[in-house]
Amino acid sequence: MDKKKEHLAITTVPMQNWGDLYDKDEALKAGTIFKDLDLPFFAAKDIPSSEASGSDLMKSPEQKEREKMMCEIQKISFVLDDLRLYLDTHPDDSQGLAELKKAAACRKQLTAEFAEQYYPLTPDCLAEIYERQPESDCFCWQKGPKPWEGACV
Numbered sequence: 001m002d003k004k005k006e007h008l009a010i011t012t013v014p015m016q017n018w019g020d021l022y023d024k025d026e027a028l029k030a031g032t033i034f035k036d037l038d039l040p041f042f043a044a045k046d047i048p049s050s051e052a053s054g055s056d057l058m059k060s061p062e063q064k065e066r067e068k069m070m071c072e073i074q075k076i077s078f079v080l081d082d083l084r085l086y087l088d089t090h091p092d093d094s095q096g097l098a099e100l101k102k103a104a105a106c107r108k109q110l111t112a113e114f115a116e117q118y119y120p121l122t123p124d125c126l127a128e129i130y131e132r133q134p135e136s137d138c139f140c141w142q143k144g145p146k147p148w149e150g151a152c153v
Contacts, residue, residue, distance in 0.1 A: 016086070018095055024075040033082040069114050073121070076107045 019036040027033040059067070083100040090096055108124075115125035130136055 016089065018090070018093060021099070024072075024079050027082065028075050028078050033079050034086070066114075066118055069110065069117070073107065073110045073114060076103055076110060079103045080107055 016034070016037070019034055021027070021033050022030055022035055022038070024033075030038045032038055080100065080103040083096060083103055087093065087096050087100060111121050111125050112128055114121060115129060120126045120129060
């Protein structure tokens with residue numbers, strides 16, 4: 001028997017269609033922006049929420065606001081990543097591209113606001129600071145809390 005001529009299995013994968021999207025808050029919880037792809041393997045509703053904890057009482061108002069902004073950046077970054085993955089297989093989808101452009105602009109605005117209020121998160125944020133203030137000699141990374149200090153989201 002010639003194994004090269006024998007087919008054990010032929011797989012097919014249905015192509016994803018554009019459908020209803022979750023908003024950025026729900027998308028992060030669901031693990032996808034696409035409602036049609038939200039097929040959980042377990043009852044996620046039984047997982048307790050970690051949004052509020054006793055340690056929140058010890059945080060300063062500035063830390064709470066910083067973490068709130070970081071959470072928004074995290075959400076829009078997730079949406080942006082999911083849209084990029086979708087467009088890898090659907091590069092001609094104009095609706096997907098329009099959503100990607102909106103998400104990219106929103107993320108850029110949020111990271112710029114964060115950098116202005118606190119410290120830069122990315123090299124692009126640093127570049128924007130230097131473009132607005134060419135005379136700046138601040139490297140700025142040292143302004144933010146270190147991850148091991150427990151203040152990063």
